Structures are given as C-alpha cells and as structure tokens.
Amino acid sequence: MKASVNDVAERAGVSVSTVSRAFTRPELVSERTRKKVLQVADELNFSVSRSAVALKRGQTFRIALLAGGHIDWFSARILEGLNSVLHDTGYDFSIYAITHDEERARFFEQLPVRRNADAIIVSSFNLSPDETDRLHAMGIPIVGINAVSPGEFDASISIDDTAAIQILVRHLVALGHRRIAYLYEEAISPLRFSSHQRVTGFTQLCDELDGVTGTAIAVRHGDDCANVAVTTLLSQPNPPTAICVHQDSWAIPLFFRLPRYGIRIPDDLSVTGFDDSDFAEEVGLTTVRQLPRDMAATAARMALDLINGRTPEHRHITAPVQLMLRSSTAAPRA
Amino acid sequence: MKASVNDVAERAGVSVSTVSRAFTRPELVSERTRKKVLQVADELNFSVSRSAVALKRGQTFRIALLAGGHIDWFSARILEGLNSVLHDTGYDFSIYAITHDEERARFFEQLPVRRNADAIIVSSFNLSPDETDRLHAMGIPIVGINAVSPGEFDASISIDDTAAIQILVRHLVALGHRRIAYLYEEAISPLRFSSHQRVTGFTQLCDELDGVTGTAIAVRHGDDCANVAVTTLLSQPNPPTAICVHQDSWAIPLFFRLPRYGIRIPDDLSVTGFDDSDFAEEVGLTTVRQLPRDMAATAARMALDLINGRTPEHRHITAPVQLMLRSSTAAPRA
C-alpha cells in the first residue's frame, strides 16, 4: 500500500538515490532510467513523503496563518489567495483562529508554531511590540497582510486604510454632505484589528475640512448596526446626511430596515461600505474595493522568497484600492 | 535557535529518550526529572518537531480537504469546524480547491494526496464510482460532508436534502401556494454538487401533491437570479406565487431588485432560501437552517477515530435541519 523509495529502487533495479534524483533533479538522470523509475513509481502508487523530505531538509512545509476566528469574506479570500500560490509548492496550513483575547495571549505565550512552520502570515492583526518580538524569536519569516505593527514584519502588504476612508469622505463632501457619521466596530481589545486606522483617518479629514462634521460611533460587538444608525439619526436636530460603515456587510441591515422606518437610501441618507464584497454590486452599495485574494497571493510569494533565502523584490507593499461608485450615495436633499 | 531533543537532553543531563518520554508519556518519568526537562525545553525554545514524529510514526499530521474552489459561507464554516477539532491535535490542512472540471480530473488522476494525508474530507461533492475507487486506493479514511456517493465513504455526515426542500414546499403549500418555482444552479459537470438532490426532491413532492405545480428552473453559472425570477413571473399568465432559491445568497438580489419592478415580498411573491447563512435573519428570509460548522466538527472527530483505528460510534450521520420561519413567506393574495 505504501511504497517507499527503496521499493521503487528495488523493483526498478536502481539505487535509492537514483529514484530520489528522478523526482527532485530529473536532469541528473538519464532519460531511460528516469522513465523506468517514474513508471515503476506509478505502478507502486509511490509518491514522495513530505514528512521525510521535511525532516531531511529541515523545513516543515507548513505555513501558519494567524487570523480572526471567524472566517469572514476577507479571511476566505486570504485563504484562497495563499492556497493558490502555496498549495502547489507542497505547503499546508496551520490555521490559528484567534477568537478571544485569551487565545491571543496563549498563542503568543506558547508559540505553538515553533519549529512547526516555515513562515507565519498575520492577517488583519495589530501586533504590540512585545508580540512582534515573540514572533521574531521563532526565527521564521513573518509576513503581514493588512497588519500594522510598531515592530517590523519581514514583509507585508496592506492597503492604506487612512487614504481609503478619506476617498469616501471626499466623495461624500463633493456630493454636498456636511454631516457624516462613521460606524466602526468597538475593538474587543485595544490592539485588535488594523482597520481601526479608518476611524482616525475619518475623524482627521473631517476635522480638516471646513464646515464638515464627522462623528465616529462605536458599534458594540453583537449590536445591530441599523439600531445604532437610526438612533444616531433621531438623536439630534441636525442628523448626519451620510453614514459610512466599517464594512460592506454592515450595510445590509441598513438597506433592509431603514426604508421601513421611512428613511430612503440615497434620498434621505447616503450610505457607503468598505471591501466591495460579494453582494455590494447587487445592492448598489458605494464602497471601496480591496482585493484580499490578490494581496494574499502576493504575500504568499514573498513568504516563499523569504523561506528560500531570496529577497522579495518589494518587501513592503501598499495594495491598491478603488472607489466603487454606486447608487447608495447621492447629493443630500436641500 | 532550533533546539532538538539532543540539546535538551544534554543540557538537562538526561538521555534523549527521557526527554521524548517527558513529552509523550509523562507518566513514565519521575516528577523531578520531568520538571527539569520541561524547564530546560522552555529555556531552549524547544518544541517537538511534527515532521520527525510523523516520519517515526508513519503518520503525516495532514488532512486533505477536497472542496469547491470558492470559499463560500458553507466552506468557511466547514473549515472552522474542522479546525476547531483538528488544530489542537496537531493536524494541518491541505486544501484542494476544485474550481474546474479539469482540476477535478487531475486530482483524481494524480492523487497528490497519496502518502501525504492521514484522511481526506470531501465536502459537497458527488463522487462517481470511479472517483470513489481511486480515493479508496490511497488507503486512508474518507469522510464525506454533504457528499453523496454511489460508493461508500468510511464515514459521513449529511443533511437530508430531499427532506429539507420538502419542508419548505409543505410550508408554502400550507400557506395556500399552488404554483411554486425552484431556482437551482445548473451544474457545471453532471456530478458536481450533492445538493442537486434538492431539485428532484422538490419536483417529486410537487408532483405528488394534488393541485400543486412545481417548476424547476436552471440558473446558469454567472446568470443573475433576479432576471431569471422576473422572466419566470412574466412569461406565463398564471405565474408562480412563490419562489424557492437554491441558497440564501441568491435571495439577496430578489429582495433588492424585485420591489423596484413592483413585486413586493411577500405580498406579491413568497421567497425561501436555504442554509440560514449570516444575513438571512437580517432580511427576514424564510429558510432551512443547516449547521455546517457542527457537521464539520463531527466529521473531524470521526476522521480522528478512523485514523487512530477506533470505530466511530456512528459512521453515517444525518444532520438535523430546521425550518426558520420569517417574513419572506405569506399566504398568496387571492
């Protein structure tokens, strides 16, 4: 059932090293021998054992992925992108799904990755200096995706969250909006997610722009975004005329529930999202597109470079974003 | 940087076997020795190399996951569920993302999993007898999730697709609907996805029920579900009063676009989904809930049992579904 190089060697009448070479460096083996070996290998259902290669070469052929515990639209794209590059090079994934702060603490304390991954990819996490140090102590390359860290990653690719949110703000201001709200996720832990930069980017630009009032409103985890939105709209005489939400999926409740309470989009309220995820086009949501699948593929290539001792052409990349204009934004009514 | 059992042994003044035992069978080592070893291991940043253990034990500590190339809501839950059980037992994932038919053919021809996974988990695939045979030839346990196969899996967990769709039909019929349409995904290859059973289940029950007309309509991959729906409604004098769609996400376009053309849900048309995925509650979609995360966790436990030579308590499990009544279904208007 399980043939090894020895079995193949014996049956093909060659030595084990020839078998090994026939697979790893075919150019060193004569055409005829190689064909013979490959044929026998096939007959015997042989294929190279990654564990053995790993042991011999001192690699693990495993990539650790540190990401949020819930695989949302973004994380799913990240996995797809990583896999599209890494799978064919023989790499598998160790998925460290971090849901709670305790898990996070445990991860950084125990570093279970030690000696069991060739690289670690950090997605959408902000790391503290301490955490970055711990990671580096493992002695393997660390690649960040949308992960800002005071320390340095060996490589990284991220969108410019600040610039991205400001594009949306400028779009709204150009339409004539002067009172804008931003609904963001109240972080469970202070350093949780890198996208928190959007909040500060939003606030800053609104402050700078003459006559523009920007209000950042925290949505507690588990709270309903629509309730928060309506509360905001009803709690002041001059409510915002536009609401930016942290990510596209938050806009769904707004689209469905606001009209029932007499608030039409975009007539009474403009709404913007973030991500350009699956249904954004469907519902006509103005948003900022990022391409996490592509970002992850790039991150994977950089990781491979670093693992193999090559220097990636670029080590720190800013990924492009694009404003997607749709029907959820319009000029405010007089 | 990379300490091995030898380093730990030397520094702790014991033999390598003692170090090994301190980790794998602590009960065989005296309290004092064990503490000493663990302490030194910590100082040296030691942790057991999975590659070496794998080689020694003849396992791989990898699980192959065969699934669709796009990680949708369902696949993401599957990954979460598998990882929740398998991660802590030292298992990583080899993700075989099958997008095209050629990829599928290549997979079954080359069987790259050979000797590089301890089990294979097949999610949402229908396998041909040939494919099942090929899989079995690898000599590792095969566990199916929502995967129906003429051959046998070593273990499986699936919902009853036929029963599930029929619950929805009966719900609609009880409300008074007599003309019902079912929008299903036209399979790219005849054996593609197991959920095709829903179509036959739908058609069968409608045929059986007196006075009920069921129409199954194929939606081509990439086609817009809303266009298909409106076409259906306008192409006959007595159009359906209810539409069942293949999965929740297809309902989103209906909710958004139908009202613009004067079709209100549920007043003019009842709509049902399938899955109870994230936004279903938000938009008030009547649907059937399945719990893929739980199913995957169960599948993972069965896989572990089979890998370790244990017999799972149940080998073939039918997972529960539940009708989720919401506001997208109502009695048809006279």
Added chain:
DNA sequence: CTGTTAGCGCCTTCAA
C-alpha cells in the same frame, strides 16, 4: 550518470 552511506529528529523496544 549511478551507487553507497550518513544522518535529519524522534520514538520505542530492549536492557539495566
């Protein structure tokens, strides 16, 4: 171009 051999890091008899 091909064969021989040592050893990657660990576990597991077997012996003490």
Added chain:
DNA sequence: TTGAAGGCGCTAACAG
C-alpha cells in the same frame, strides 16, 4: 525509572 540503539523515508555529499 532511565539509557542505548535502531530505524522511519529521504537527500546530499562523496566515490566510482
């Protein structure tokens, strides 16, 4: 309770 030694399957010198 601990130690010594072989070998899991493969690759990379080194030798021929």
